[in-house]
Amino acid sequence: MGVSKTHIFSEKHNQIASVAKVLSHPARVAILEYISRQEGCICNDLVDEIGLAQATISQHLNEIKKLGLIKGTFEGKNLCYCIDQNTWDTFQNHFGEFFQNVKFNCC
Amino acid sequence: MGVSKTHIFSEKHNQIASVAKVLSHPARVAILEYISRQEGCICNDLVDEIGLAQATISQHLNEIKKLGLIKGTFEGKNLCYCIDQNTWDTFQNHFGEFFQNVKFNCC
DNA sequence: TATTATTATCGTAATATTGCGATATATAAT
């Protein structure tokens, strides 16, 4: 036991869950918000800003990136992470619909 | 190690993360949607509907309930779970704002 | 009160996540 049975759920439900999983750690929420506030993001700043070890920040960034919420390009010595507007829009809509639908149908 | 450092993050970021955590498993997403579709929800139906053991469904329901997204009242022999509209509204707004802010500030 | 049906809790095993130090890799500047 102990392994999630993702295969028994619909594509839609799995996708909502995947996005929520990335947002389910406060460090990742803080990282996303911080990136959105910067002109260009320098990761080393994140280590100071968030207060976790560099290796841990890198791991969190990777999970966000795997989902496609951010993309990184090198700018000189530093990596510049940006929100991927396309993916962000898509997930914003899916979440919005989910919240709205459940609310709408409620008893 | 292995313990989340929730104390170093803001109340707001922790709250978004808590809600996302509940939505981070497809079973809980499916449960919420199913409950919203029913007049009154009977948990035993969920076992058939979702396809997980009764103990597991009960655990998932408990996590949703702990966050305040649903509330249960007995109707005769059965428990009727309903979406808590107040909590739902609040979290819908917080999520909406988060998505919108990040999008808005993005480079 | 005994029975039946529904839901919750307990105990346990498997797996996943979080975090960090150490180390590797990559880029810029010297």
Add this chain to the structure above:
DNA sequence: ATTATATATCGCAATATTACGATAATAATA
């Protein structure tokens, strides 16, 4: 080429989550 800085990966330990069978608790009904 060497050095310095930035980021990624590895390996490990601690903790959390997922799932289920067994069992307990709860409530309606006979």
